Amino acid sequence: MTSLTVDQMAVNTQKHSLEQEVNAYLLTTASGNALLIDAGYEDTTTFIYEFTKHREATIQGIYLTHYHPDHSLGAPELAQKFNCPIHCHPLEYPRLTSLYEQHGIPVQNLDIRADLIPTSKIILEDHTLDIVFTPGHTHGHIALYDSLTQVLFTGDTVIPGGTVWIGPPDGHLADYLQSLDALCAFSPKLVYPGHGAVTHDPVPLMLRMKERRLLREQQILHFIKQTPQSIEQITKELYRGSIREDMLWVAKKTVQGHLQKLIDERQVTLSYDSLTFNALYRANERPEV
Ligand SMILES: [Zn+2]
Structure with a gap:
């Protein structure tokens, strides 16, 4: 060789x-x-x-x-x-x-x-x-x-x-x-x-990267289990004080990625507030079948 x-x-x-x-x-x-x-x-x-x-x-x-x-x-x-x-x-x-x-x-x-x-x-x-x-x-x-x-x-x-x-x-x-x-x-x-x-x-690093994502997912679920929230509310709650204001849009897209996964898994539903028409994410009591 x-x-x-x-x-x-x-x-x-x-x-x-x-x-x-x-x-x-x-x-x-x-x-x-x-x-x-x-x-x-x-x-x-x-x-x-x-x-x-x-x-x-x-x-x-x-x-x-x-x-x-x-x-x-x-x-x-x-x-x-x-x-x-x-x-x-x-x-x-x-x-x-x-x-x-x-x-x-x-x-x-x-x-x-x-x-x-x-x-x-x-x-x-x-x-x-x-x-x-x-x-x-x-x-x-x-x-x-x-x-x-x-x-x-x-x-x-x-x-x-x-x-x-x-x-x-x-x-x-x-x-x-x-x-x-x-x-x-x-x-x-x-x-x-x-x-x-x-x-x-690199395997421990890759496992940590995966763990971090799953932890973040649990945090998001935790927030919206308390009350349905908009993506802006979830992002602010998660990243408050930890990133610059002008980078919030990046964080918001990351949160969107998490929410999409949770919706695909039927753990979360996207609904609209009947008065304001704001998009709200709510956790399902138990995953819908
Ligand atoms: Zn790239």
Whole structure:
């Protein structure tokens, strides 16, 4: 087995209000064959390009964990410079192409392949990466797994020291919790996340992330069991004093993700106040059947 070098490129964007630092990864074999996992933002391509040149790497493809701009907007320029395709999951394809169109990037000039599905593998000389479907943060999110070294590239499914954004329209909390379980089942030794530091022995971290979500869910249920509440009331109650006012909209979307899961599970019903028409969430006495 030839050696494989993994370079974590933590690049800084000025264009994203929530996440300024994002990771892209360069995997290079001893003979210089290489691939990129994620591609940073449009203003971080110079660093990735120069670093790749410095490694004397020949890029065979750019593999996107998901379509979000901080991971994908750098891909078109890099794909053009490296003359290589961009790969994503089929569910990400329409979102990715519409994101590019919104940014004035002509998609017809790009070779975008919606082929990152669990039955396909990425081959880099004698190294193989498996595609793991990990929906939740987005509907077509994927992780990449090297079973020989038990190394996982998780994209935004795992963010050490941060919170993974799970809210509408992209997020789905029940899917996300299942994806965390699926990643834990590999018993990975190392995680290369979409944001934050490389993490050794990541299973306890992933279990804690799941626990935190379930705890929050219990808090929400507790509030609305006392009295039906609007999403604004629940958000204020949960986050009072702990986040900035201008970030409350993010918290509100996260709460919305929780409520959607509880509605799907029939633990909560959305109803409307007969006088004010405000949307109120009420806990069901016992789950409806
Ligand atoms: Zn993301």
